[in-house]
Amino acid sequence: MSDIHVVPVKIYVAVFLTLMVLTAITVAVAFVDLGALNNVVMLGIAVAKATLVVLFFMHVKYGTRLVPLVAAGGFFWLLILFGFTLSDYLSRGWLGAGTPWMR
Amino acid sequence: MSSEAMAAERPNYLNATTGLKSWLLTLDHKRIGILYLLGVSAFFVLGGIFAMLIRLELVTPAGDLVQPDAYNRLFTSHGVLMVFFFLIPAIPGVLGNFLIPIMIGTKDLAFPRLNLLSWYLFMAGGTMALGGIIAGGVDTGWTFYTPYSSTYTMTAVIPVGLGVFVNGFSGILTGLNFMVTIHRMRAPGMTWFRLPLFVWSHYATSLIQVLGTPVLAITLVLLVFERAFHIGVFDPTRGGDPVFFQHLFWFYSHPAVYIMILPSMAVISELIAAFARKRIFGYHAVAFASIGIAVLGFLVWGHHMFVSGQSVYAGTAFSLLTMLVAIPSAIKVFNWSFTLYQGSVSFQTPMLYALGFIGLFMIGGLTGVFLGTLGFDVHVHDTYFVVAHFHYVMVGGTIMGYLGGLHYWWPKITGKLYPEFWGKISALLVFVGFNLTFFPQFLLGYMGMPRRYHAYPEEWQVLNVLSSAGASILGLGFVLPVLYFAWSLKKGPLAGRNPWGARGLEWETDSPPPTLNFDEPPVMNHEVYPYADGEPGSTSGMKPASAH
Amino acid sequence: MSTAHPAVLHHQFDTLEQQKESATLGMWLFLVQEILFFGGLFMAYMLYRWRDPQAFAAGSHELDITLGLVNTVILIASSLTMAMAVHSAQTDKNKALVRYLVATGILGLAFLVIKYFEYSAKWEHHLVPGPNFHFPELAIDGRAEIFFSLYFAMTGMHALHMVVGLVLLGWLLVPAARGRFNSQYHNPIECFGLYWHFVDIVWIFLFPLLYLIGRHYHGAV
Incomplete structure (x- = not known):
């Protein structure tokens, strides 16, 4: 014990x-x-x-091995939030009209 | 009198202690499940009343029953109560709470106090939201889109938002509790691949609750700050971006759809196995499909934002990723169907709901693929097509599963049998009423009727009247079980341990179970769903205790 | 299993080890939801800083780097005392446990006091978002306001977690002083430690992201 x-x-x-x-x-x-x-x-x-x-x-x-997995999972999900949200903002200017959001 | 009939009089979780205090301070997961049953039922009734008022208004093309302002509050109240205080907590709170510890063969959840706290947070959140609804209501829709919700509306966004925030922590703590329990509390021999699929699906649900809900929580905090202190994170006049709110909101709220449907799938797997008398075909595939749905569900939220000003490139990516969710969903549907093949199928009430679920969920899921297709969504966005689609998933999916599960485990929860005849009648009413309510809405939406309006052109009246008529049949289908369940508590025959002849640890203990669930700590020394394939079903319906 | 149920073992568990592992896993899952809770704020920070780097640098320049640094040192030191508290419990040193818990509490309190002085200075300088907000460089007034909105939201949420931590700490001191924790049973201390370290980690990111941006092209002059 x-x-x-x-x-x-x-x-x-x-x-x-x-x-x-x-x-x-x-x-x-x-x-x-x-x-x-x-x-x-x-x-x-x-x-x-x-x-x-x-x-x-x-x-x-x-x-135990589970704890690092859990912690890493939390940070990985954070990256999903960051990455997918930014994928919208970063690609808004690609059409050539500039990013309307950037003003 | 057989020994099992006497078992019902032995000490169980219902008669172990008495008095209101013994219920309000209980740490027993089974009693907390009952508390949830009372809570979610109350919110379901309230949300249902709002739905009835909406359908009543829409019987005539003119807006004659309520003014536009009141109508906005009606559909918002309906949405907020049903989504956050019924659909999300219903199956995990009632059935998950009651069954997970029994199914894995342990005495309770890992954190009983936390479990009770979850219920109180749920009730506190619900009370706050209800207070906001009474104190003037909210007219933003359940999605609270900025900048309308943060800057312009004069309605009670803050109390309702905070209510949803508090309730969010109820879900997070329940998910956390389930996950720790499933990891650490399994009985000897209960390996991961001997877990009933009910448990797998709840594990997937818990993942979403722990990973998604906090983002909704911080979003609502920012929304409340924005209203209260004008901090400007979502306000375009202060340099903020309202579309950013939608990103944060849907990061949670799309996976939240799977918080609602996965527990229902959990129930369906158990029902199909029990009433086809077969091990679920492709057990591993169905188990992993649950996890797959939970993970993929986080990658598709942008499909709610095709017309929001989101970049078309992101929209295309989200659209393609959305198609992926169809794969694990289809895996489940196919495997359930294969399980039925050459099974010894008996059509009792829970099975009627399960079969109804499969059909309706397929329609809901496939129309979801339509809507996830960027080009199609632009045309039907914010029409009744969307309304019909998510009601096929939420009512045809979640509520059918919830009712099926409630019927299936009612004898275990209460120790009493309900009248099978009336059960079948109500299942039929729900199925017919549901389709009559929502199928016309697909047609209306396809013709362009927008959602969230209290008046419409006359040519749409026939379909709207059909929909309202269906809603009253559906309402009747929901009232009937309340009546016969109540009757069964007083006069229902004793159920005995296993009235369905089903397999699973929950059927190997008393009905109702003792406080610590089992007399002897169980050992799992065989595979899950040990049905001899094709063994005869109980064609004569539920067997009361004395029939054994 | 056949030994008597120890008093500190809750009824739903079979062994102390199972209880300890459940508590640790539960706490970590709670921290995962905390990561995503703060994650929404960091996402907002990233988005608006990417759009308005100058406004963020100018806003950052209004923050007191000395106080920020002092608070960073205080908080990391409190993490050390907290780690030592867990160590003391694990090695049956009860008096040391109480001492280290008290030290952790005092450091946490010092952090909040300094934070209070920082906040009130911002109020006096009209840097609190709202009708009174007024930024010295008018050209970026509106955008600097978002920086300060996020500054207050992020440090405010962090401070709230500190307050909750201090309340929990006070609540743990009673059983600690009564000698309830030892090498066999110290889950509550250990789980509280995880929470405290997590709050420290949030600050480890907040300090450079809020106080240290753009210092080279403003500060060097």
Whole structure:
């Protein structure tokens, strides 16, 4: 029964410090002009931070296989919402008349 | 007196405790199912009254019974109550709640308190919506389209919207509860492919409830904020986009159609197996078709928006994807039909509903393929063709399944038998009344009669009168079961464990079941639907307990 | 199975393990619906920012990056204390459990206090959407209003989740102080932790998306 996985404190502290460093980087990079890359870096760092929290603080790395599947399913459905909605807005200008919505 | 007749007097979930408090604070999934039965029935009656008023107005071409304003409120109230407070919670709330734990051989759902909370959220949401309807009503249609709903209408959008929001969480929590229960609570030997198809279909329903409903919730929050604080996310005069509301709304509300129909398909699979005395043909295909419908249902919402200003390229993609949903739906219909082939079919009340379902759902589904076709939809958009189509799915599909299931499991739920003769009469009335009500609407829509108007040109009167006449027959068909079900509680013969001679764990326990469902924890040591193919059906109708 | 039903085992379950796994799965499914709930807001953000990048950058520039950063640090720190609370329960350290829960609560409260000062500053600067809204750069007034609509909707929903979290935390402190949680039974602490970390993750996305956009071409000057 007591086969619960106890994550060592060291790992928690390491994750916390990494999150702090990533936060510092994301703020610093925001003031540097990287063109379109600014958004990529910003979101990349946010995804990395979220992944760390999910894997270690939320114990997904140590749980049953079902839990990562459930979590991934949630994000996948989010992508369906984003992707299909954007498919409308992105293709509105294709007829050449411009996007009426963009004014 | 046989031993089974005595079983009915043993402690069961109905007589275990007494008093109003024991019901209002119950954690027993079976009692919560009964609470849902009372709740959804009340909303069904209210929604039905609004439907009757609509049909009464449409008997004459002139708008003589109600003014346009009142008519707008009538069809909105009808839609909101029926969709959110009857069709969505009915089968999962009543039959799913009662049967899923028994079918998988466990004592209760994984989270009984959460289950009770779901019912209270459902009732609270319903009360809020009803309060809004009484305090002036809403005239936006059940879809709450912006910017009319957010900026222009003076009606009670906020209470009704919040009512639907609260009720949404009832559905989310029920879905979550079902999923955890099915994952974690199955009896020993109850593998995934020994689950009754009822459970598979409810699992698919739960997926949609957990993944789709929150998007409706946040959409309604934004709508309410828009009305209350003028934040402008959907208001074109403030730079917002009203079509964006439709995207968010239909991301939930199209899959919600499958929240309504999948549980009905769940019931039909059980009925076909029981009354054809055969294992469902293509069990695996039917199980996966449920999941397929749930997943594909999320990819097609744009077919509600062909004339909204959505990009034609997105419209084309949504139109093509819509065709895919027809595949798992057809898989189900074909497999049910194959199950009947060389089965030992007996035509008792639940089976009449099941066969009615197959025919009507096919018409509803196929006209759905018409409507999903971009070019055709542009012509019949917002006409009675659409109204007829979704009533074939919602009434011909969902309500037929619900009534069939209620008849089939009534002896299990109450321990009493209803009069089979009157059951058949009511099934017949529902079938005839339904077709008479809604088939003329296909013709009206094809001729161009728009929905949501209280007056129409005279040449459409004959079809409209037919439709209203059908509606009164349909209404009678709905009233009859109330009467004989009530009668059966007092005077119905005892049912015994298995009046249909059906297979499944729910038929291996008492009727009504004990509080913890089984005397001994069951073990599933055989395949599901273990009918010897072609074994004789119970041609003499329901067997009362003493006949065993 | 044949052992006596432990007091913390609910009647519908056979074993504590089954109960624990059910609770974890249930909580994760709840978080999935939370992902999609916030997802609608992120969708709105994406759409309107794609259309009005300048207005969003200008609006973002009105936000206080220092307070945002401080709140980010506070919230991540509260995630660490929460993880330590779960750790303490798992290792039967009851006093540490209570201490870490209290620390988590204090950090959460600090976040909300700072958020309150941010909100009131926005009110004073006429940056709350509605009839009083007035943006310094008139040319993009209307579009900046959508940025602030989303700012308040997103951070407001997030703050509401924090408030709910703090209420739940207070409610868990009582049994924690009474020593009800131990290495055998700590589902409530663990599930609450999942919720708290999720709220943290939402902020991890909100902070860069709301506070940090377009800083280079406005802020560098």
